[in-house]
Structures are given as C-alpha cells and as structure tokens.
Amino acid sequence: MLRLVYFPSPGRAEAIRIALSLSGVDWEDVSIDGASFQAMKEAGQLPWGMVPVLQTPDGAIAESSAILRYAGRMAGLVPEDPYQCAKADEFIDGMEPLSKALDSTFGIPDVDERIRLRKEVFGPRGKGSRNLLLLERKVTESETGWAAGTDDMSIADLKLFTGLFGLFSGNYDGIDASVVSGYPGLIDYHGKVSTDPRILAHYADVGDGDIRWTFLPGAFEVR
Numbered sequence: 088m089l090r091l092v093y094f095p096s097p098g099r100a101e102a103i104r105i106a107l108s109l110s111g112v113d114w115e116d117v118s119i120d121g122a123s124f125q126a127m128k129e130a131g132q133l134p135w136g137m138v139p140v141l142q143t144p145d146g147a148i149a150e151s152s153a154i155l156r157y158a159g160r161m162a163g164l165v166p167e168d169p170y171q172c173a174k175a176d177e178f179i180d181g182m183e184p185l186s187k188a189l190d191s192t193f194g195i196p197d198v199d200e201r202i203r204l205r206k207e208v209f210g211p212r213g214k215g216s217r218n219l220l221l222l223e224r225k226v227t228e229s230e231t232g233w234a235a236g237t238d239d240m241s242i243a244d245l246k247l248f249t250g251l252f253g254l255f256s257g258n259y260d261g262i263d264a265s266v267v268s269g270y271p272g273l274i275d276y277h278g279k280v281s282t283d284p285r286i287l288a289h290y291a292d293v294g295d296g297d298i299r300w301t302f303l304p305g306a307f308e309v310r
C-alpha cells in the first residue's frame with residue numbers, strides 16, 4: 088500500500104494523484120493540516136521537511152517531481168523511448184520557474200499586499216506572464232499536442248495540466264481564471280488534456296463548485 092501525504096488542495100500533489108489513480112495500484116490519499124504537518128516534520132517523517140511525501144514499503148520519497156516519475160512509471164506515463172523520456176523530464180524541470188514566480192508571495196501576511204504582488208506576477212511584464220507565454224509556445228509547437236512532444240500523454244502533461252490550471256481555481260488570492268483567456272494556445276491544450284478519456288474518468292465526480300473545477304472540460308472557455 089502506498090500513502091501520499093499532502094494538504095487537501097491540488098497543489099504539488101495533484102499530478103501524482105492522477106498518476107497513482109491511473110496506475111491501478113493500491114494507494115491512500117492522506118490529507119493533512121498544518122498541525123499534522125508540524126508533527127510529521129518533528130518526527131522526522133519528511134525527508135526534506137516538506138510535503139508531498141509518498142510512503143512506500145521501501146521508505147518515504149519526497150520531492151513532487153521525483154514522486155511523479157515513480158508513480159508515472161507505474162501508470163505507463165513515462166515514455167520508454169530514452170529521448171522522449173528525457174523530453175518529458177526536461178519539461179517537468181523547465182516548469183519550476185512558474186512555481187518560483189509565485190513563491191515569494193506565499194509568505195506575505197497582508198492580503199492586499201499579497202494580491203498586489205500576484206497581480207504584478209501575472210501583469211504585462213510579470214514573471215508569471217512570461218512563463219505562460221513560454222509554456223503556450225511549447226504546447227503550440229508540439230507536433231503531437233502533448234506538452235513534451237511525446238507520442239502519448241506523459242507525466243509532463245500531468246504536471247503542466249495540474250500545475251498550471253490549478254493556479255486559477257480561486258484558491259490563491261489575487262489570481263483568477265480571467266488570466267488564462269489571454270493565452271488561446273493554453274486553452275486549446277486544456278481542451279486536449281481535460282477531454283482525454285483517462286482524465287475525464289479521473290474527474291468524473293468533480294462538479295463546478297469543487298476546487299478542481301479548473302480540470303473540467305470547458306473550464307476556461309468564455310461562457
């Protein structure tokens with residue numbers, strides 16, 4: 088039995104959750120709060136002092152991308168071809184600046200200041216906007232439409248789809264779904280992944296009011 092430990096939000100665990108579900112292995116989605124996080128940290132159960140962590144019979148694995156590669160292999164979402172595998176890895180590592188663009192806004196206690204900084208990140212010259220443009224170019228240039236140009240959906244798609252569109256659920260003050268409307272290539276990509284039968288089945292029970300609404304088909308199409 089594998090146990091994935093994270094906060095209840097999609098965040099850095101969502102791609103792993105999809106991979107574990109698609110793999111068919113026996114796994115448990117363990118949601119923790121701040122107090123349990125501290126307790127686990129103090130008990131030395133978090134290899135790098137952070138979550139997500141995957142508890143396996145061999146020991147705990149940390150770092151969301153490492154866990155995604157592990158779970159993705161079981162789900163058949165790591166390409167066997169070495170070049171395609173490396174391109175998927177490249178994409179995953181290349182996405183880190185998008186997370187970093189927001190990192191500095193998380194520790195800001197004042198909500199107005201937090202909102203101001205985040206609007207700047209996704210403003211005309213913000214780091215977030217630059218990253219969205221780059222990601223849009225990547226998916227538009229992909230011959231297969233999959234993020235890393237792989238023959239089939241890969242772990243890079245799980246990371247991009249959840250890591251990018253999850254930012255616009257309303258869970259983060261100052262960032263809303265209207266940002267995505269400026270990137271038609273990303274909306275097309277959202278359509279490709281969200282309507283893939285594997286992804287559709289995974290989110291079959293999710294409704295419009297759920298924090299995961301951004302993963303449903305049509306989420307960013309103008310209504």
Ligand SMILES: N[C@@H](CCC(=O)N[C@@H](CS)C(=O)NCC(=O)O)C(=O)O
Pocket residue numbers: 098099136137138139149150151152
């Ligand atoms: N590079 C790590 C970053 C993990 C990370 O930032 N985790 C956050 C939650 S999203 C965390 O554990 N924060 C609590 C803390 O740092 O005290 C990964 O990708 O897994």
